[in-house]
Amino acid sequence: REVWVIVTAAGSGSRLGAEVPKALVPLGGHPALTRVLINLSQVEDVTGVIVTHPESQRELFAQAVPAQLPYAIHLVPGGVSRQASVYAALELLSEISPQSLVLVHDAARALTPPAVFERVIEGMLEGAVALVPALPVKDTIKQIRPEAAAEDFPLVLGSPNRDALRAAQTPQGFDFERLWAVHQKARDLSADEAKAAPDDAALMEAFDYPVRIVTGDELALKITTMVDLKLAEILAEEQPI
Ligand code: CTP
Numbered sequence: 001r002e003v004w005v006i007v008t009a010a011g012s013g014s015r016l017g018a019e020v021p022k023a024l025v026p027l028g029g030h031p032a033l034t035r036v037l038i039n040l041s042q043v044e045d046v047t048g049v050i051v052t053h054p055e056s057q058r059e060l061f062a063q064a065v066p067a068q069l070p071y072a073i074h075l076v077p078g079g080v081s082r083q084a085s086v087y088a089a090l091e092l093l094s095e096i097s098p099q100s101l102v103l104v105h106d107a108a109r110a111l112t113p114p115a116v117f118e119r120v121i122e123g124m125l126e127g128a129v130a131l132v133p134a135l136p137v138k139d140t141i142k143q144i145r146p147e148a149a150a151e152d153f154p155l156v157l158g159s160p161n162r163d164a165l166r167a168a169q170t171p172q173g174f175d176f177e178r179l180w181a182v183h184q185k186a187r188d189l190s191a192d193e194a195k196a197a198p199d200d201a202a203l204m205e206a207f208d209y210p211v212r213i214v215t216g217d218e219l220a221l222k223i224t225t226m227v228d229l230k231l232a233e234i235l236a237e238e239q240p241i
Pocket residue numbers: 008009010011012013014015016022023052078079080081082083085086106107108109222223224
């Protein structure tokens with residue numbers, strides 16, 4: 001079965017506030033996206049990769065693609081939200097490989113080790129419907145009302161049992177046909193009812209598909225803020241390529 005990886009890289013990185021799009025931020029001498037594509041070349045069984053890029057920056061992103069990758073590679077313009085970017089990539093995949101397994105991965109998780117991709121692919125080939133790499137949460141989580149978020153001292157409603165919580169990462173694995181179907185349904189709804197889903201697995205959950213956890217990795221951390229970037233830079237120095 002073909003295995004395709006969608007690498008979402010079309011965001012601007014507004015919370016990071018770097019001078020270049022977040023996916024092109026250098027980490028130990030190589031752009032984040034380049035690191036993802038090189039790590040993917042060490043993953044067995046990858047047929048092809050689809051990268052979503054900011055609409056007006058195709059050339060810049062093409063320059064971050066290493067020559068001679070062992071898999072097919074396509075660049076597609078992303079959309080206004082991550083969900084819309086994934087939709088655009090799935091639309092291409094519906095034309096070129098509709099029977100495939102698909103992994104959806106954030107370029108912002110630039111240091112994700114090949115072993116995480118391999119665990120997800122293996123679980124999918126063994127018959128999982130949807131797999132999310134995740135880790136136990138380190139912080140105690142406090143629940144508040146979303147409407148109170150802007151208050152100075154929002155009231156705590158409770159503290160969910162940490163044993164019942166997992167922090168989700170990517171790559172998330174799916175059967176293409178099912179993921180494409182839920183993305184199309186979500187887009188039909190999105191006009192009025194549906195809010196954007198936090199991730200692809202959440203869309204599958206919303207349509208009652210069984211989503212399961214597979215062990216993630218601390219190195220799959222998402223670069224969101226400057227502190228994350230500083231940490232990733234240090235870690236990248238230990239991963240020469
Ligand atoms: N992404 C995308 N298309 C968008 C928005 C995000 O492909 N319209 C990608 C980002 O490039 C990133 C991943 O989705 O690799 C996770 O999103 P996030 O960390 O939120 O990145 P940004 O949206 O770029 O950052 P911010 O929210 O701070 O602007």
